[in-house]
Every structure is written in C-alpha cells, then in structure tokens.
Amino acid sequence: MKRSMRICAALVLLAGVCGPLDAQEAGDDAGPVRDLETLVVSGVQPGPGLWKVSTGSGHVMWVLGTVSPLPRRMEWEAREVGGVIAGAQEVMLAPGIDIDADVGFFGGLALAPRLMRARRSPDGRRLEEVLSPGEYARWSTLKRQYIGGDRGIEKWRPMFAAARLYQEAVEDVGLRTRGVVTPVVEDLARDHGVTVSRPMVELKIEDPKAAISEFSAAEIDDLACFSKTLDRVQDDLGYMRERANAWAVGDIEGLRSIPFQPFEDCEQAWASVQALSDRVGDLRAQRDALWLKEVDRVLANNRVTLALLPMEELFRPDGLAASLQARGYRVEAPGEYDAASPMDAPTPDDGVAPPAG
Template identity: 45%
Template sequence: MNYPRLTVRKLLIAGLLCASFACHADEPPAAADSASIGTLDTIVVSGEQPGPGLWKVSKDDHVLWILGTLRPLPKKMTWVSKDIEATIADSQQVILGPSASISVKGGMLGGLFLLPSLIGARNNPDKEKLVDVVPADLYARWSVLKQKYIGRDRGIEKRRPIFAAQELYGEAIKQSGLSLDDVVGKAVKKAAKRDKVEIIEPRVELRIESAGAAVKEFKKSELDDLECFGKTMSRLETDIEAMKLRANAWALGDINALQAMPYTDQMQACADAVLKASVVEERGLGDLRERLAATWMAAAEKALASNRSTFAVLPLRHLLNADGLLARLRARGYVVEAPE
C-alpha cells in the first residue's frame, strides 16, 4: 500500500533541531519493567486529553511555568487543558522552544538543515546506492523495514543513509497512529494570541554567504551517518509499541510512566552527522546545539527577572534529564518544583 510521504526536509527540521537542542534521551532518570506501566500497548488514545502538569521555576515572587512536550503524540488526539489555558492568560509572556534560521544571499531558508535537502544534495555522492555504503547486515535490516513501511521505492535507495533513515522513520510513525506534528506548540500559540499574551520565540540567526557553494560542497562531502542509520533501524525494530505507550502517558499526564520508559534517541546521532560535517563546521554552525540552549536560557532568565508569571514549553527530556535546561536553571539558584 502506498502512503503519502512525509518530506525529509520536514523531518530534519523537526527532529534534528530537537536533537541539536540537546534532547538527549539515552537514559531518563528512572527505569522500570514495561509490565508495570499499563496495558495500552496496542492502543493510542484519542479525543480530548489534558497532557502533563507544569513544572514551576521561581525566584522571589516571579514564576516560570514550563510544559514538557513530547513527539510523536497520538494522531487523533486533541490537546485541551483549561488549567494551562488559564495559566497562559495570567502570564505576561509565552516562551516557545528555540529555533534557527539561515539567511543567504537573496533571502531566507525556512528552517535549519534545508541546505542538505536541496535538489541533489540528499543523494549519495558518485551515484552510489544504500547497498554500496551500508554494511550488509544493516542493509538487510533496512530492507525488511523498508518493505514494511514504504514498499517498493527505488528512489530512496539513492539517498544518503541519514536521509533514507529519516524518511523511513516518518512513514513508520504515520502508520502507527502517531504524529510528529507540533500539536502542543500550535495550541499554546493560539491561546496566547487569543489572550493577547506576548510570544517570545528564541531564535539563532545564521548566515551563509554562498549557498550554492555550500550545496556543491555538501554533495561531494562524506557524512558520518551510519550510527544515525543504525540507531534508526534499532528504534523502529524495538520501540514502536513503547512510542505508543509514551504518547498515551503524555496525553494522560502520567509523568511517572514517562520516566519509566528509557530509550535511545536516534536523532542525537543524526544531528551530529550533520553538525560535524566539514561543510557545516567551516561555516560556523557546528556549535549550534549550545547556541540554541543559551538563547533559550537567556530568554527564560530575562522573563524571570521581569515578569510576575511566564509560560514556556520545552522538550520533556529537558525537564527529566540531569543535563537538561531545567537542571541549568536549578544550578543557577532558581527554585524548581515538579508537577504533582
């Protein structure tokens, strides 16, 4: 069966930006046997769902409320939380997750990592195919998953491993009743606009002097993306049902269940494959991960100093992991309280 294809560009913007923003997920704080989590192993919830509670960061009488976001989420879920809408309405600002844009001669590229996905740059150099650049055992695993989620598509065999892996990942997510769409971010912005609350979008502005030269260089360059490819295969072989459990847990506001389901996030390896490429590092983009984190931290601390109440969204792992941005705020002296 043929399914509408999620574009590689969309996946890289969403997934790699998350990974660049230090969305580490190798070892969440706690682990438990999956049997203790629940029985929704083959069901994805639908309808209106509240999502998790809010983390509270405070200093004196100034408060930053943070909602942890997760992707993928149930495709048919409508996120509704009257408590969160009330918190947004009572705040002076809403801080979104950080983003990056690239300016080039003649205009702007609409998101990070668009350069590699321009025409021709996402294919292997010298007309090589996946079977030529991927180890035989790994290619055999790819073939099984490709048949399951994509079917016959010879064009994808020309892709670099990172682009083939992301396209396969997108198809698997769609067919599992899940979605990579930013449902929460859209709802938060809608609520803020309705109540005329200022929206802050921490942004890193990057500039490429010669996009054409960069694309030509990227076409010829090698990417260390086999780790990205392999981890994506492993994720799809072992984690689809757990993704559904995590999506259900988020929708139902079950933070304990989310903490009890560790997994390896392939997006970190995929981001590194791009960020460490010479064509990227030589143009000053290699430290993007830290620049994104610093940009969000600056916005959060400014809001805490100026506003009585601020609402923010962050990837959930920044709230659960020991090296996340919530831990940075705690280390700088802010009082941090988890939701009950």
Template identity: 40%
Template sequence: MTKCPCVRFGAVVLVALDSQGHGRMMRISRKAWLGGLLACVSAGGMAQVPVDELASSEQPVDGNGIVDMNVVVVSGSQPGPGLWRVRRGENTLYILGTQSPLPKAMTWRSDEVREVLAEAGVVLGPPGVVIGRDIGVFRGLTMLPAAMRAARNPDGATLDELLPGDVYERWSMLKARYIGRDRGIERKRPAIAVYELYRAALDANGLREGGVVSPVLDEALKARGMKLTSTTLEVKIDDPRAALADFRKEGMKPEDVACVRDTLDVIERGLPQVAARANAWAVGDLDVLRATAGQGSQVQACMSSFLQTETARKRGLDALDAQVRANWLAVADDALDAHRVSFATLSVNDLLGTSGFLAALRPRVDAVLAPDEADVVEDEGAATSGVATP
C-alpha cells in the same frame, strides 16, 4: 547470511470508559502491558482483559519471518503532563514539557495551558539554532537542513550501493512495509531516508510528530495578538552557499551507517517503548516519563548529522549546544525579571535531565516545581513546628 527477523506492529482494539462513561478506542499491546511499559489508563481506567490472554507470549509469524507485535496507543481526550513552575520572587515561568511523537488520535485537554497563556506577558519559543540564510533552522539541534538540494547522495549513488548488505536488507523489508515502491528515496542520504521511514512507521502505528501542542499555542497567541518570543540562536556564516555545496559533496561516514542501524532497531523492536513514552505524556504519567528519559536519542542524533560533518566542523558549527543553552537561559532570565507570568516550552528530556536547560536554570531562581510537586508556603507557626502548610 542469517536474516534478522523484522517486527510488524498491528493493533488489538479495546474500548475504555472515561470518568463520564464515554467509550474510547484504545490499541493495546500484550507485550507492552506485561512489561509495564505503558500507562494507558485514563481517569476512569481501562476495560479488563483475561489474565491468560495477556500472559500469552506467542506472536503470529507470517511467511517472511515477520513477527506481529502490537503497539499500544491511547486515544480520546487526554490531560498531558501538567506544567513545571519556575519561581523568582513574585514572578513565575510556566513550562510545558513537549514530547515527540504523540498519539495520533488523542485530543489534548489544554485548559491549564490556556489559562496561563491568557495571563502571560511573554511566550517563549522552543530553543534552536538558525545557521545562515540557506542552511535552515535546527530545533533543539535535531532537524536536518531545510535546503533539500542537499538531501541526495553525491554522484547519484543509491542506498544499495552505500549501505552494508545486511543493513540494506533490513531497510528494504521495512521500506516495503511502511513506504512501498518509492524509487526516489533510494537516492536520498541515509539519515534522511531512514528518518522518512521512521515517520512512516510512526504513522502506521497511530503516532505522529507535531500537530498537538502547536495549534493550541498558535490559537491562543492569535486571540491575544501576540507572537512567540524567539529563543533561537542565530549563527551567521560567511559562505552559506559554499557550505551547502561542500555538504552535498560529502560522502558516507561510519556515523551514517550507525544512524541507519539504530533507527532500524527502533522501527523493528522499539516502537512499543516509543508508544509507551507517547502515552505517558498523553495521560500525564511523570513516573514513566522519568523512567524513560533519554529514549529516542538515537533518532535525534541522526537528525543532527549535518552538525557532525566536516563542512560544519570547518565553520565551527559542531559544538553549538552550549551556545544554544546560554541563549535560551538569557531570554528566560529576561522573562522572569520582567513578567509576573511567562510561558515556555521545552523538551521533557530537558526538564527531567540533570544536564538540560532546566538544570542550568535552577541555580538562578528561587524554586523549580514539577507538575506533581505542590506549592508549599511556611507560616510562622509552621516554621516553628517544622510543619509546612500548603
């Protein structure tokens, strides 16, 4: 059997200066730098590295055939991507594009968002769906059921019994590196187990899910005595307990193996690209975000595995995307009609894609402006001469 090499991600630490001359520690990837994957330059730029060092393609290999590949993660105070603006008449819905994961050591400069939140008549929560009382909430259809009783494999089966040999070998190597000795995880469903491994790999490489945007929103809302306006679609099923019982009985599917393979691929070889997108959000580089739109979808697809089960299909829960979108659009419509200023958060992918929430909202409004698009107002003279006056 040919062993697939596994990639170990370390870090090269450099010091960069911001516009005030303050030093920041930055973890710089030679390979990611050379490939143009990262926009890890802040307002003041980054310390220079000799070209011959950056051009080196050799990577240290340890005795297990594991290659060191450094991940770049920015740190310090970062501006984020700015706000999208949706106009209808005199009213504006400001939308912050969210991204996960993000650099663990960054601090978000959220002044623009705080100013909008101070004026907003309503703040919309993220789209999602809640299915019954016992099933749990799916944010953007990417989270697993909250009921962890369903997390274990039927009949106490372990991953070495369920996964193909080559897949389990890769899993074991990465588990030893990022999680260590944890026998309990071997009895969890493959999608859940590999997601825990993915999160451990993110943490080890200076990335995290959550903890950047939510605290700012919570603080601002609390200061104003406001609450999020839910955009979550509520779907009731008659037998939530029976649904969980059916789900717990469901065994392995080809989709489960594909989920594990794809996520292991990301952990082994794709973390530089994951870090690139995280850094692009942090420094507000929309060009990189646009170029990498859709990255990470394989991990998100794994996390919605419950919706692809026979349990979900029998109850009509396997095609909720359109309903979730329609529900969000209805709430956004109300916000635009009723408030001069409103605020929402959506995944960056939903803002940049041609089939996401923003694309569906565009025909209903007067204008949609990305953070790097200026407001343009035409006066009579400008209209006559064909010149727009900002």
C-alpha cells in the same frame, strides 16, 4: 518579496517528508516483520501538569514539557495551560535553530534542485553498496513494511533514507510529529493578547549555493545514525506509543519511566559535515545558552510566563532544568509545589492565575 531559505530544515524535510526523486515502483515481496499494535489514545486529553520555575521575587515561569511524536487523533484540552496564559505577560515557545539564506523567492526556487540532489549519495552508490549485507537486509525489511516499493530512495544517503523511514513508521503506528501543542499555545496567546517569543539561534548562510554544493559532495559519517534510526524503528515504536499516551493523559511518572532515545548519532553526523560546521559552529550549545539567557530575562521582567521545553530537558540530569537549578532557580515538578501557595495566589490587581491542582 524575499523569504528565508532554511538550509538544514530543508535537507531534513527532503529526507522525511518530500517524495522520492524517482517514481515509486512496486514489486517488492513481503518479508517477515513484527506486527506492532497501533492502539493509541484518542479524543480530548488533558496533557501533563506544569513544572514551576521560581525566584525569590515571586516571579514564576510555568513550563510545559513536550514530547514528539504524539497521538495523531488526540485533541489536547489545554485547560491548565490556558489558565496560565490568561494571566501571563509572555509565552515562550521551545528553543530552536534557524539557518537561513536571504535569496528571495525566485532564488529559493533556483536552489530547490540543488537541495533535491543533496540527499543523494555523492558518488552514485546505492544503499546496497554502502551498507553491510546484514544492515541492508534489515533496511529492506523495514522499508517494505513502512515505505513500500520506492526504488529511488535506494540512491539516497543513509541518514536521509533513515529519516524518511522513521517518519513513515511513526505515522503508521498512529502518531504524528507536529501540529499538536504549539498551534494550540499560539492560539491561546493570541486570544488573550499575550506576547509570544521564541529563543531562536539565527544564523545566516551568506553563500547558500556554495554551502549546498559542498554538502552534496561531502563525505558524511552517517552509518551510525542510520543504524540507530533503524534500531528505533524496530525497537522503540512501542516506547514512542507509550510515551505519547503517557503525555496525553498526564502520567508524569509514566513519562519518567519510559527511556528517551536521543538522536545524538545523527547530530554527530550533521556536525561532521565541514560545509556546515565551518559556517555555524556548535548549534546545540548556542541554543541552550540563548534559552538560559531568555529565562533570566522573563523571570526578571514578568510576573508570570509560560514556556515550552522538550520533556527530556526536564528529566535528564544534565538537561536545561538542571542548568536552571545550577543558576539558583527553584525547579519543581507537578505535584511538588503547592498550587495554593501565596506566591501563586492572584491578587486583585495582578491577574495571575495559578494552575489548578
């Protein structure tokens, strides 16, 4: 039985989730780090209200803005979303990118050592040799705080080391990056027998071994990515916590006021890898174009659709919500539409349930 080998996803997971190549060794001395309180909301929380995207035909797409990370001990109530799904014809998950290589189960096992090596610095240099003295000192302090005495990570490429640091720091302050929203939405759709779709740019790597080998040997301009990620860990964890709390309690204005820190430097670092760019092109542009095409489809065919979309795409002046307005759709934030308007009110035969309030 064959399975898909997600090349880019696997490389990211190696940096942020998998253990080090070498055994962890203790012995680093403690250093001065800022004590960051980790008070985040817990228990059952309502989450934010829904955006409304509508057409003159009366068809509506309700959009739930998502953020990551979210409180680790929070249980999302999802009552409003559940009411929409009950009367919807389709649930559209957040857009994504799937880069795979059909190599079979044993082929995937054979590639695993190559993937493990891909996160290492190709010339064997350690982080202390790659980074400036000041940047390495900053890294060492944050590493002691959130990772501990792992010496193997010192042999990683900067972008992979930074990704691991980010993941550990997020978990340390009581947050998590996955498993809060999408599983609940999928379960609700399954309970109501509603179709689930996901706009997914699917690109197949025909020669995965060659791609990984090229990546392993490639020079990557990832020092800006590394530095910005350290900035986020030093300065943005408080914002992440506030953002997570605001999402949990449904504070839209609070979410608007908290700055988002995009990972553009890291995206540019990935884009600089010739071994990947030659094969896949501009993935973000492809993803956005596919999502907009899917929105056209669901608004033409469905009376009611629920869609998930990263919150920054709803807030940014050049985000996907702005693209929808440019295409002639009406986009309204929570509180800007009348939930009891004729367009939203269910009729005896359509089963459409609008969000409450």
